[in-house]
Amino acid sequence: MSRLFKTRPERKKGIWRSLVDLALTDVRVAAGGLDEASLEALEETLLRADFGVPATMRLIDRAERELKRGKARGQAMLVETLKAEIADILGDESGGELVGASSGPTVYLVVGVNGVGKTTSVAKLAHLLAAQGQRVMVAAADTYRAGAVAQLETWATRIGVDFLKGQQGGDPAAVAFDALEAAESRGIDVVLIDTAGRLHTNRDLMQELEKIDRVVRRRIEGAPHETLLVLDATVGQNATRQLEAFKGAVDVSGIILAKLDSSSRGGIVVALRQEHGVPVKLVGTGEGLGDLSTFDPDAFVEAVFASEP
Numbered sequence: 001m002s003r004l005f006k007t008r009p010e011r012k013k014g015i016w017r018s019l020v021d022l023a024l025t026d027v028r029v030a031a032g033g034l035d036e037a038s039l040e041a042l043e044e045t046l047l048r049a050d051f052g053v054p055a056t057m058r059l060i061d062r063a064e065r066e067l068k069r070g071k072a073r074g075q076a077m078l079v080e081t082l083k084a085e086i087a088d089i090l091g092d093e094s095g096g097e098l099v100g101a102s103s104g105p106t107v108y109l110v111v112g113v114n115g116v117g118k119t120t121s122v123a124k125l126a127h128l129l130a131a132q133g134q135r136v137m138v139a140a141a142d143t144y145r146a147g148a149v150a151q152l153e154t155w156a157t158r159i160g161v162d163f164l165k166g167q168q169g170g171d172p173a174a175v176a177f178d179a180l181e182a183a184e185s186r187g188i189d190v191v192l193i194d195t196a197g198r199l200h201t202n203r204d205l206m207q208e209l210e211k212i213d214r215v216v217r218r219r220i221e222g223a224p225h226e227t228l229l230v231l232d233a234t235v236g237q238n239a240t241r242q243l244e245a246f247k248g249a250v251d252v253s254g255i256i257l258a259k260l261d262s263s264s265r266g267g268i269v270v271a272l273r274q275e276h277g278v279p280v281k282l283v284g285t286g287e288g289l290g291d292l293s294t295f296d297p298d299a300f301v302e303a304v305f306a307s308e309p
């Protein structure tokens with residue numbers, strides 16, 4: 001397995017501004033250190049920013065421990081403590097690195113509930129990879145929604161990448177299979193498979209997704225090299241429930257967090273990692289082709305406390 005694109009830190013600055021409005025200034029930290037009231041205020045702030053209960057508890061415990069050891073004195077120390085713990089949760093694996101095949105086409109399967117931004121994310125990722133010199137194919141395995149195939153085809157034409165579609169109402173697993181065949185014969189580097197939106201509670205559709213996954217696995221060893229779940233950053237804690245449900249059907253390897261431009265509750269990134277161990281790899285920050293970035297844990301941690309002196 002090789003690594004497709006690496007994080008390019010110079011592009012990252014600025015994206016994370018105002019991502020999490022942690023408003024730590026609301027947390028009163030007496031000159032002598034934290035007190036019960038300030039810990040409670042911090043807890044509320046973290047929960048409001050979508051860190052979720054397990055990560056919030058972990059952060060509060062850490063702050064309390066440091067306090068007892070006489071360390072978390074003053075706001076600056078508290079911030080350093082929280083930064084370190086968040087970095088620990090996110091792990092040292094650098095964000096945004098997508099696994100690629102060592103030979104033959106790399107396959108990414110893109111899944112998620114309705115309207116979260118799957119097709120747009122596929123287009124943005126195709127654009128990013130094509131700009132890096134990869135030969136990309138996008139496959140429209142959404143054979144349900146009227147207009148879904150045309151939507152992806154329009155993007156593909158605009159970006160100038162290969163496009164493969166099946167019949168309207170046909171078997172999406174057959175589209176995936178055909179895409180892999182075509183990719184091999186055309187010497188494609190990366191195949192992005194766009195799938196239909198499905199409610200994670202719909203058993204039949206989740207089984208259909210399992211079938212697509214199975215077909216891909218059988219056709220190319222090691223594929224799909226990434227199964228990327230697209231989540232809408234504005235849905236808050238519901239995102240963790242979606243991840244849980246999709247993990248029951250496919251092997252979700254990373255998350256594309258879309259619509260981060262419409263949310264200031266980026267704590268969900270930390271919740272997803274703490275509760276499910278699945279990293280956010282890419283973030284969508286708008287509707288345009290260029291609005292996709294690799295996730296940068298360091299910049300994220302800094303931005304969480306950006307309002308702090």
Ligand SMILES: Nc1nc2c(ncn2[C@@H]2O[C@H](COP(=O)(O)OP(=O)(O)OP(=O)(O)O)[C@@H](O)[C@H]2O)c(=O)[nH]1
Pocket residue numbers: 112113114115116117118119120121142145148195196197198258259260261262283284285286287291
């Ligand atoms: N602001 C913003 N809008 C986005 C982003 N990503 C997608 N959208 C918008 O969200 C809407 C739905 O996007 P699609 O890509 O069609 O979503 P989908 O998951 O493919 O939808 P279905 O195939 O119907 O399930 C579109 O209007 C997109 O422009 C993003 O990062 N930021």
Ligand SMILES: [Mg+2]
Pocket residue numbers: 118119120142148194195196197
């Ligand atoms: Mg779509």
